[in-house]
Every structure is written in C-alpha cells, then in structure tokens.
Amino acid sequence: MVQNDNVYFRIIIAISLVIPLAVFVLLQLPQGILGDWNASIIPKINAVINSLTAILLCVGFYFIRQKNILAHQRSMLLAFALSALFLVLYIVYHAQVIETKYPGIGTIRYVYFFFLISHILLSGILVPLVLLTIYRSTTGQIEKHRKIARYTLPIWLYVAITGVIVYFMISPYYPV
Secondary structure (H helix, E strand, O other), X not given: OOOOHHHHHHHHHHHHHHXXXXXXXXXXXXXXXXXXXXXXXXXXXHHHHHXXXXXXXXXXXXXXXXXXXXXXXXXXXHHHHHHHHHHHHHHHHHHHOOOOOOOOOOHHHHHXXXXXXXXXXXXXXXXXXXXXXXXXXXXXXHHHHHHHHHHHHHHHHHHHHHHHHHHHHHHHHOOO
C-alpha cells in the first residue's frame, strides 16, 4: 500500500460526496440565475461530449489491449476531462432552463425512466470509481488499477451511452 493512500482515499470520498451534493444544491437555484442568455445548445453539446467519451473509453480499452500504455492513458484522461466538462455544462444548463418533463406514455415512458434513473444512479457510483482508478494508475498500483478498472470501464461506458439515449428521447420536448 502506498503511504499516502489513506489521505487520497479520504480526498476521493470527500469529492465523491461533495459533487452530488453540490449538483443538488445548484439545481435548486432559480432558473436564469446566470443572466439572460439562451442555453438551449448545451444538451446537444453534452450529447456530443457523452458520445466522444464513449468512443474514447472504447479506444482506451483497445490501446491497453494492444499494450500501448501511453495512448491508453491519454484516451482515458481525455475521457475524464470530457466527463468533467459535461458535469459543468449540465449544471450551467439546469441553472438556466426549467426542467423538461418527459411526456411519453406507455412502455416508452418506462424505458425512458429506466435509462434515466440507471444513468443517474450509476453516475453517482462512477465518481469514486473513476477517481480511484486514475489514482491507482498514476501511483503505479497497476494490479489494483486493473482490478477496479474492470468495473469502472463498463459502468462509465453505460453512463456515457445512456446519457446519449436519454438526450435523444427527451430532446424533442426541450423548450426552444
């Protein structure tokens, strides 16, 4: 065990608790708090970001299978940066625009809410997994990195893909 593991684990736990709490608090603020500008493009940008994240995750997986560690690291860190950008834009959008309710009925409504709820729940679980996976990689704990990455990658990929699915399902109902 690396000497500073406990310190970094505490930091990872703190960040993992603060992010969802901050998102919740920020989403409670009145809409339009950032001024009078049209934020309607942000969901499209976020769908592109999620798509690129999913692609980068697959590319990173390919690179590690090819034993191209540097390309793997770059792909995964870029995916992490895009996910962080997504989170910032998500908060900005919801600080500007009233929440859009999904009006679908019947089976499609259940499908939508399955994707939405699983996406939200897994994205909360994903924060500590990604941070811990990156930490273990950057501290040279490669075996521990591999063990947790086996769980992190599929969850992260699912969250990225379902983010795009949710966007396409709700986008026709966004205010213009």
